[in-house]
Amino acid sequence: MSRFVERHPAWALITIIAIAVGLWLVFAVWPPGLEEAIGRKRVFLNAVFNGITLGGLYFLVASGFTLIFGLMRNVNLAHGSLYLFGGYVGYAISTSSGSWILGFIVAFILTAVVGVLLQVIVFRRMEGQDLRQTMVTIGLSIVFADLMLWACGGDFYQIQTPNWLIGPIELPLVTAIKSSGDPVYLRYPLVRLVIFVASVVIGVAMWLALNRTRIGMIIRAGVDDRDILAATGVRIQLVFVGVFAFGAGLAGIAGVVGGTFQSLSPGEDIRFLLASLVVVIVGGMGSIPGAALGALIIGLAEQLGSVYIPTYAIVVTFLIMVVVLAIRPQGLLARR
């Protein structure tokens, strides 16, 4: 951090000012002039919260993607299919058993099993052939998409939010002052906050596991140099299978989250594949903190964009990607 400030004082200053302005926009009571210029504060705060929580969802999808890429150099373009598969499984389980949590567990396990099968049956046979692996994942995503369309049809599914999470919660953020002088507080759906906190917890746990445990050390060593790691006697194939299973399982969990937040239908797989591609391109391939930063940026850009410049929301996302590629082709937080 301090090195970044030393090396790029101008950028650091701009970042600090941007963060300060953002915090002021969130916490201060807006003066009337500002409300006239860009609309009500409630709308802005809702967009910010939607963006952050959507970023949490994107992080869940993209972290699995980036983990798999970082270790195995395998661009898994079937990752969106795993997401959708997890969502459908979560829907089936949570409607039949009535337990939302059980839906998560089963979705994680089943998508992880699919991931293991993919790694063992398909990718192990073509190790080191990046392009061929990518092609295979494209083929797989087509096959999976059609199989899921066959099994589930083209309908929209929404996973029922459990009773104890339904309803809004009042946050200690003032959106406006009534004429009587009472502050009006922001009300926000509890379930989205819970899911966001859960994704933060998962992210921090992943970071700790990668940086503080022996398995994490093996995985980081594998990211840097697979061959040397294998030569030291680590059973690298086992590590590959484990990482692939975990990454796929994360996509499955994200599917359940997405099914609760939004809805599940054919085409969502491609949407989330695109989202995770952009997130990891922006954040940096193979980097978990990069995925978190990228997910936050893209989620915020998407939601703020859809509120303030509705027809060009997708262009904002895309422009961010272009700018990052132009300035830092390896992504914001990649180590090169």
Added chain:
Amino acid sequence: MSLAHDAPVAVGRTTKAQPAARTWPEINNPAAWAVAAILLIMPLIASSFFLIEIFATTLILGTMALSLMFLAGYGGMVSLMQLTIAGFSAYMVAVFGVSGNPNISLGWPWWLAVPMALALATAFGTLGGALAVRTEGIYTIMITLAIGAAFYYFTNQNWAIFNGHTGINTVATPHFWGVNWRADIPFYYIVLAVAALCYFAVEYLSRAPFGLALQGVRDNPRRMAALGFNVNAHRVAAYAFASFVAALAGVLQVWNYRQISPGSVSVGACIDVLIIAVVGGITRPIGPFIGALIFVLLRTFALDFLVRLGLDGNRFRLLIGLGFLAIVFWSSDGVIGLWQRWRQHQRREVSRASGGRGHG
């Protein structure tokens, strides 16, 4: 149907003739002449359904896939945005030309609208390429896929230029010299001429100094840079050429269907172009056309075929996906590669048999 059997023969012979000299490999190849003759007299043989729905569509898709084959085969850059460039060019024809949405279309005559569309689409593709060459290998796939997907969502959301998800309908097609060029037979010849032009351009370019330098860049960019070649400039130039080819195909496509909508530039369609190129084989320019023929035949007849087998006719994409997987698994060079391996196998059998006789 004869095309399906003759085209691979042409390929087999071509490769044998290739090392001989740096001339057109087709000239001494009877099969290539036969295919050319059949393609020329096709309107006499085929019904109008086959002429447009099968052969013209094959040639248009083949040209799009050809632009990908040029980038992937000679430049080593797998770009998933070739269909997006074609779609952009198609949109531009509809926007600048005459269509059923007069509040969007500017109503230019086709001879102004088409060059404009080609120029804009080429510029678009070149810019995308300039972005994509900042990265390598699998990153290129991801960035071009992201560009394609962004364009798809943009056309869906933008109503001012792209008319949202309804797209632009009843696009006018050219009439001049007293001929309706969208009538089946003239249109087939336009498509054939453009496809042939692109095919020979790619073939010529692959043996021209630029193409050879590009192949050098594909095989060893560092050594080429050390030799004084500007690696990125070659790659961007390759993107520019491929974009032009794709843009031509896009113009033909919008004339073929007379409409353009976000559905035709969807991510699935982008991936279809990759499938066509890979199934056909991305080492030779004939590959994309073979792949396109297989793809179009499957797309048109898979439904009837599956129903006849007692299966669900809607599983066409499953069939395509499984076929693609099988090709990727067993042949790195698509159908062409399979054919060549089979030929070599046959030749080995023959030589072994004759050798045995000579010994005895």
